[in-house]
Amino acid sequence: MLDESFLKPLLKRIDSQYRRHNRNVLFKCILKVFKTQLIYLTVLVIFQCHNQLYNAWKGPFPMNLNQFQNHLHGSYYIFSSLLFQPEFIQIEVGEDNIDLSDQNSLKVLHGYFSYGPLLSTYHPIEISTSYTREKALYVKLAADHRSCSQERYPYHFESFSFATLRCIVKQLAISTSEFSSHSDKSVYIKKIEGIYNRNPRVFNQQVITKCGILVGYLKKYESDFVFKSHSNTPYQFSDHVRIFDVSCYYTPYVSYLIICFFGYLLLVDLKILYPSILDFIHRPPLNLHIYIQEELKKVNSLCLADLNRGLLNADARNNYFNQIFIIKNKYLVMMQVNLNEKSAEILRQFYDKSPFIIIPIDYITNITSYSVVALYNNYYQHVHFMTSNESCNLTPAEWLHERVVNLNSRYRFNWHRQQLAEKRSERERQLESFIEEETLYQQRQYDNSIDQIMNGVVSASPNFIAQFRLDDPIIVTGNSRAEICSICLYCFKIGERVGEWPCDAKHTFHFK
Structure with a gap:
């Protein structure tokens, strides 16, 4: 008899080991995803993607001269790249503070040749700050013929001072009498925005440099080769130069692509991680697992408690070393693992399959040395015997055959018919062997016998003698x-x- 606690502890051991295994797998997956995402985040920080997107979405950031001076001093600290720093900024340097004279301006030409088409120009910004006394500050403008010069920059006009707004109105040739009695900026802004929306190119050409309203981003240095006025010798900026680039609109396409690519990789990682999380949270106890339920469904009236009770009540005649059981003389229960098994390697095999298989006795069609063959819905299922170290006079196949012969009439009829067929086949094989043996013997002994020929003695035929030997x-x-x-x-x-x-x-x- 089995101890009452044998079957449940087996299922509990398998379930507990699986949950520990799944927890470890989940932890490793999370750790792997975390490390991968940490690498992705490091790459994003190195390439300043977070800061570029921050500036694209929130910028431009309006600054007055004092704020801009503080920004110049703090924008190149070692750890500033780790923070969300304003790069896409809007400043007002004041009227006529951008030097547009030819002798102080620098040109960038196509192909680095002095006779190539003009691409952009550099003009010094003449503002007096502690920073500009140490470093030269230039503004980079697009050439008039380039499409960048037609960009509509996202100016925050409400942040400009009245002096700057009046300068803009003056450059756009708007009658100042319209604003003489108004001290509200909104009147200026509404009129300016209407003109800017209709003709951004004229606005950019007439207002930006004259009134000193700049929208762009600050660079430490430029790699462009530049030419001075009336000079054919190109040179590059030195390290003491800072460039405020307003030549093109601030659009971090590369950052968008990198973040989208890393976002896709994150989704792939989460897709791999999702099944482990779902299984860890929602996996039912092993006794309710679908593989166990599928086995119990083969017997409509049998539940796990009934199965455990049937195993406990199985006598010695219906119990083969706690490996094979016959319950109610109707159902065969074949254990796929020892009931006392504690090996993690072996129990791991039953995470996703039942540790026992139930076969109705009437479904058994054949028993081989290694397995039981059962017919389910015109499909033959081969269930292998569990290997055992127990010593016994009968093998599992022999023991089970003796029991099934007594319990399954169809199996018994097929077995007897198979035995008769095997006997007939064996008799025919022996008959052929005896006929061949007798034929060779008679040829060797009598074919050249003079006495046989003279006396007319004829031997019995090989077929007759072979048949006689089989009787x-x-x-x-x-x-x-x-x-x-x-x-x-x-x-x-x-x-x-x-x-x-x-x-x-x-x-x-x-x-x-």
């Missing part, structure tokens, strides 16, 4: 009629096997 011999008893062998002339002994030739004299001889 059951006579066992000598005390009541046997013959007493002496017709060939060796020795007396027969009780229990010896003798043959009787089908002639009129009924000659009898030792069967060998």
Whole structure:
């Protein structure tokens, strides 16, 4: 009899080990995703993607001269790249503070040749700050013929001072009498924005440099080759120069692509992680697992408690070393693992399959040395025996065969029919062997015998002798009629096997 706690602890051990395994797998997956995302985040920080997107979404950031001076001093600290720093900024340097004279301006030409088309120009910004006394500050403007010069920059006009707004109105040739009685900026802004929306190119050409309203981003240095006025020798900026680039609109396309790519990789990681999380949270206890339920469904009236009770009540005749059980003489329960198994390597095999298989006795069609063959919905299922170290006179196949022969009439009928067919096949094989043997013997002994030919003696046919050899011999008893062998002339002994030739004299001889 099984101990009452055998079956449940087996299922509990498998379930507990699986949950520990799944927890470890989940932890490793989370750690892997965390490390991967940390690498992604490091790359994003190195390439300043977070800051570029921050500036694209929130910028431009309006600054007055004092704020801009503080920004110049703090924008190149070592750890400033780790923070969300304003890069796309709007400043007002004041009227006529951008030097547009040819002798102080620098040009960038196509192909780095002095006669190439003009691409952009650099002009010094003449503002007096502690920073500009140490570093030169230039503004980079697009050439008039380039499409960048037609960009509509996202100015925050409400942040400009009244002096700057009046300068803009003046450059746009708007009558100042309209604003003489107004001190509200909104009147200026509404009129300016209307003109800017209609013709941004004219606005950019007439207002930006004159009134000193700049929207762009600050660079430490430029790699462009520049030419001075009336000079054919190109040179590059030195390290003490800072460039405020307003030549093109601030659009971090590369950052968008990098973040989208890393976002896609994050989704891939989460897709891999999702099944482990779902299984960890929602996996039912093993006794309710679908694989266990599928086995129990084979027996409509049997639940796990009934199965455990049937295993407990199985007597020695229906229990083969706690490996194979017959319940109610109707169901065969084949354990796929030892009930006391504690090996993690073996229990791991049953995370996603049942540790036992139930087969209705009536479904069994054949029993081989290694497995039981059952027919389910015209599909043959082979269930292998569990290997065992127990010593027993009967193998699992032999033990199960003896029991199923008594319980399954169809199996018993098929087995008897198979036995008869095997006997017939064996008899036919022996008959062919005996015929061949007798044919060779007669050819060797009598084909060239002069006495046989002269006396006209004809031997019995090989087929007849082979058939005679297959017939059951006579066992000598005390009541046997013959007493002496017709060939060796020795007396027969009780229990010896003798043959009787089908002639009129009924000659009898030792069967060998």
